[in-house]
Amino acid sequence: MIAHYFKLIWKRKGRNAFLFVQLIFVFWVVFAVFSYGISKYRYYSTPLGFDWKEVYRVYVKFNTTTDTTAGKVMIESLKQDLKALPEIDKVSYSVYVSPYLGNRWGNGNDNDGFSFNTRYMYTDEDYADVWKIKLKSGRFYTIEDINGKYTPVVVTQKFVDQFMKDKEPIGFRFRFFNEMEAEVIGIAENFKFQGDFAEEEPFAFLPLTSSLELYQALNVKVKPGTGPEVEKKINDLVEKTTKSSDFGLTKVETARKSTNSRTYIPLAAMFFLAVFLIINIAMGLFGILRYNIARRIPEIGLRKAIGASSVAIRRQFTGEMLVLTVLAFIIAVIFAAQIPFITPLPIEKDAYFMGIGLGALVIFGIVYLCSLFPSHQAAETLPAKALHEE
Amino acid sequence: MLKNYFKIAIKVLRRNKLYTFISLFGISFTLMVLMLASAVLENELGGNPPLSKRDRILFLPSFTGQGFQRETVTAFDTTEVNGVMKIDTTVTTKVIEGQVSTNSSSSLSYKLYKDKLSKMKTPELSSVFIDYAPLDVYPQGQKLTLNGNLTDENYWKIFDFQFIEGGPFTKEAIDNQANVIILRESAAEKYFGKQESYLGMELVWGLNGPFKVIGVVKDVNTSNRSVRADFFVPFSWAGEGELDYNRLYFGSCVVALLGKKPSDVRKMEEELRTIENNLEKANDFDRYIIHEKDAGDIYAWQFMGSQVTREGRNFLRIVFGVLTFFLVIPILNLINLNVTRIFERSSEIGVRKAFGAKTGDLLIQFLFENLIITFLGGIIGILLTILLMNILNNAEIFGVNKLTFNLPVLLISIFITFVFGILSGFLPAWRIAKTPVAGALKTGKL
Numbered sequence: 001m002i003a004h005y006f007k008l009i010w011k012r013k014g015r016n017a018f019l020f021v022q023l024i025f026v027f028w029v030v031f032a033v034f035s036y037g038i039s040k041y042r043y044y045s046t047p048l049g050f051d052w053k054e055v056y057r058v059y060v061k062f063n064t065t066t067d068t069t070a071g072k073v074m075i076e077s078l079k080q081d082l083k084a085l086p087e088i089d090k091v092s093y094s095v096y097v098s099p100y101l102g103n104r105w106g107n108g109n110d111n112d113g114f115s116f117n118t119r120y121m122y123t124d125e126d127y128a129d130v131w132k133i134k135l136k137s138g139r140f141y142t143i144e145d146i147n148g149k150y151t152p153v154v155v156t157q158k159f160v161d162q163f164m165k166d167k168e169p170i171g172f173r174f175r176f177f178n179e180m181e182a183e184v185i186g187i188a189e190n191f192k193f194q195g196d197f198a199e200e201e202p203f204a205f206l207p208l209t210s211s212l213e214l215y216q217a218l219n220v221k222v223k224p225g226t227g228p229e230v231e232k233k234i235n236d237l238v239e240k241t242t243k244s245s246d247f248g249l250t251k252v253e254t255a256r257k258s259t260n261s262r263t264y265i266p267l268a269a270m271f272f273l274a275v276f277l278i279i280n281i282a283m284g285l286f287g288i289l290r291y292n293i294a295r296r297i298p299e300i301g302l303r304k305a306i307g308a309s310s311v312a313i314r315r316q317f318t319g320e321m322l323v324l325t326v327l328a329f330i331i332a333v334i335f336a337a338q339i340p341f342i343t344p345l346p347i348e349k350d351a352y353f354m355g356i357g358l359g360a361l362v363i364f365g366i367v368y369l370c371s372l373f374p375s376h377q378a379a380e381t382l383p384a385k386a387l388h389e390e
Numbered sequence: 391m392l393k394n395y396f397k398i399a400i401k402v403l404r405r406n407k408l409y410t411f412i413s414l415f416g417i418s419f420t421l422m423v424l425m426l427a428s429a430v431l432e433n434e435l436g437g438n439p440p441l442s443k444r445d446r447i448l449f450l451p452s453f454t455g456q457g458f459q460r461e462t463v464t465a466f467d468t469t470e471v472n473g474v475m476k477i478d479t480t481v482t483t484k485v486i487e488g489q490v491s492t493n494s495s496s497s498l499s500y501k502l503y504k505d506k507l508s509k510m511k512t513p514e515l516s517s518v519f520i521d522y523a524p525l526d527v528y529p530q531g532q533k534l535t536l537n538g539n540l541t542d543e544n545y546w547k548i549f550d551f552q553f554i555e556g557g558p559f560t561k562e563a564i565d566n567q568a569n570v571i572i573l574r575e576s577a578a579e580k581y582f583g584k585q586e587s588y589l590g591m592e593l594v595w596g597l598n599g600p601f602k603v604i605g606v607v608k609d610v611n612t613s614n615r616s617v618r619a620d621f622f623v624p625f626s627w628a629g630e631g632e633l634d635y636n637r638l639y640f641g642s643c644v645v646a647l648l649g650k651k652p653s654d655v656r657k658m659e660e661e662l663r664t665i666e667n668n669l670e671k672a673n674d675f676d677r678y679i680i681h682e683k684d685a686g687d688i689y690a691w692q693f694m695g696s697q698v699t700r701e702g703r704n705f706l707r708i709v710f711g712v713l714t715f716f717l718v719i720p721i722l723n724l725i726n727l728n729v730t731r732i733f734e735r736s737s738e739i740g741v742r743k744a745f746g747a748k749t750g751d752l753l754i755q756f757l758f759e760n761l762i763i764t765f766l767g768g769i770i771g772i773l774l775t776i777l778l779m780n781i782l783n784n785a786e787i788f789g790v791n792k793l794t795f796n797l798p799v800l801l802i803s804i805f806i807t808f809v810f811g812i813l814s815g816f817l818p819a820w821r822i823a824k825t826p827v828a829g830a831l832k833t834g835k836l
Contacts, residue, residue: 235533245525
């Protein structure tokens with residue numbers, strides 16, 4: 001049966017060639033768009049591990065040339081003054097690494113047989129409260145922890161999964177920097193700080209040390225329902241305390257929007273183009289099929305006259321289309337499947353192959369739907385009329 | 391004759407509405423996408439003010455210092471002094487050329503500009519500015535974030551901003567650290583509310599106090615950071631850190647160089663190489679690199695490459711590659727549709743050929759018909775493009791940059807339409823024209 005369709009397609013190869021090439025191209029476009037979409041969607045559906053709502057981030061720069069004690073007093077009093085504002089819930093200091101910011105610090109080491117490579121940041125003890133970071137086990141560090149011999153760190157589950165598979169994480173001690181011994185005291189569930197569409201990386205929270213240069217950002221959680229008026233209050237307070245206008249306030253929600261738009265605008269554009277190409281193909285197919293079938297009326301009439309049923313006729317036309325699509329799919333896949341072995345893909349391999357699968361499904365579905373109506377028309381042809389035309 | 395072809399083409403279009411719709415849909419959407427892409431590129435790279443002289447401008451946004459690996463060599467030397475063996479040890483540090491061990495990058499320092507770059511011979515003009523100075527203001531209790539640019543007086547000669555009112559900074563204003571400010575139209579409107587004139591009004595720039603507006607410039611439609619600030623203030627307001635000579639070559643300044651003619655760009659690059667090599671080595675840096683970029687490279691930098699690479703050309707190559715690939719599918723579709731429909735016209739072809747029409751005549755006729763439908767699609771495409779541009783501009787997809795459908799975009803669109811028409815029409819027309827007379831007359835029904 002299928003061999004017979006091959007023969008029919010081959011007989012009309014001149015006419016099918018364009019359709020064939022066109023299908024191959026569309027397969028490629030659809031593979032690319034779907035695999036990119038799937039990869040982004042999978043990142044999006046993993047949990048963030050923090051809550052960005054009602055959080056403001058203030059980039060601050062304390063004049064570090066002033067002596068440390070005065071500096072420390074200034075830093076502490078700014079925090080207390082902010083907390084005293086009625087709209088403000090919680091305040092925390094950290095380095096200028098933050099969700100949806102784009103900055104990242106990394107450190108890797110393989111001292112003493114323990115090898116790791118992680119993103120990290122310094123925060124004070126209130127950071128987990130401001131961002132509502134959920135801990136899986138253990139606890140977040142407090143002021144009392146900081147003066148011990150070992151620096152307390154909180155790592156994410158991803159860190160544990162990647163580097164401490166066969167170890168008991170809580171209480172584990174390792175050298176984070178050459179001159180810094182760390183002890184894991186807590187495990188956070190997730191911390192996908194680079195954005196909703198980013199891949200989660202291993203992460204470690206370290207306590208802010210006495211070095212004033214590391215007090216680079218204020219994280220301010222306001223009470224629910226607070227309007228934008230609070231921005232001016234924070235602005236004035238920071239300006240008054242630091243005696244400088246060299247700082248910047250951002251609502252994390254705004255940063256989130258702009259970070260995410262960098263993913264979903266190109267994604268939306270790609271889908272828009274893919275949908276347009278698919279519609280284009282679908283209409284082209286529909287038109288060509290209708291035309292071809294109209295021209296093959298005598299053939300249909302003859303088949304019907306010698307006893308073929310409507311179902312058989314319908315199956316012949318959709319079958320022919322599907323065989324042609326399968327051929328195009330095979331050629332497209334032969335090329336597409338090579339790509340991961342030639343160049344490193346920007347997305348994971350399994351997302352890529354899922355994209356190929358899903359893309360193929362969509363194209364097959366559309367080809368089938370497009371061939372349904374014209375072949376139905378063909379199947380309904382009355383043999384007498386068809387033969388008469390001849 | 392063309393009038394006849396036109397009449398026939400319209401008749402054919404009206405004969406089969408479904409096919410006409412399919413063709414027009416494909417053509418108009420394809421052309422819309424291409425027109426939109428060319429509008430974006432034209433806005434960014436088309437040499438519009440303030441970047442009219444873009445082919446003569448080089449930007450120097452970043453600077454790298456590299457330190458090479460060092461090897462300590464201890465040499466022993468024995469000499470006999472008065473019958474006693476004496477050992478001399480000399481410790482020398484050998485620099486391993488090319489083995490980079492430290493790499494530091496940042497923008498340029500004012501010292502680098504003042505001592506070296508401002509003294510360059512090839513450029514006609516050079517300018518130093520700091521293009522990142524964010525400021526939060528609260529004009530009506532609502533936060534408004536403005537980005538500032540601290541400029542010198544040459545800046546306004548290199549970049550031809552269009553002034554709605556007022557004018558650029560004078561040398562005196564820069565030297566005396568005057569409290570004057572130039573605003574971009576949309577920023578002025580947001581800060582002061584819509585006014586007839588903004589001249590003489592005052593904007594408070596943080597702790598630096600109030601600044602008097604002396605000029606308002608038209609909004610720019612490029613994403614180039616060097617020119618898209620909301621407000622401009624004299625360069626002398628830069629913090630001590632930027633002007634401090636102790637920081638040597640690393641700072642936060644950007645330098646722009648303007649050549650006398652486009653071919654000077656190459657010479658400026660060569661002169662920069664000489665300057666790099668002659669910079670005095672300090673702080674364990676053995677090699678300095680000034681990274682120069684043209685406007686195209688600066689635009690491409692947002693999407694690919696790093697501060698070291700110049701990707702302007704590559705970026706355009708990729709964009710054109712993707713657009714061509716995108717164009718292939720609708721063209722194939724249209725060819726396919728047209729080729730399948732040849733037989734609709736076989737009787738007409740047969741008759742015309744029988745009466746002596748040559749293959750060439752028919753080829754021209756069918757190409758012309760295809761061009762007519764492509765141009766119809768093109769007109770719809772232009773309308774769709776303008777509609778989509780409005781939607782995108784209102785949704786601020788490109789930020790404050792507004793897409794505009796101007797004359798260059800229109801000309802590019804017409805060109806694209808023409809190419810599309812020829813490409814999609816040639817093969818079908820050729821096939822039609824080649825149809826043998828006898829066959830055409832036999833199968834055709836009149």
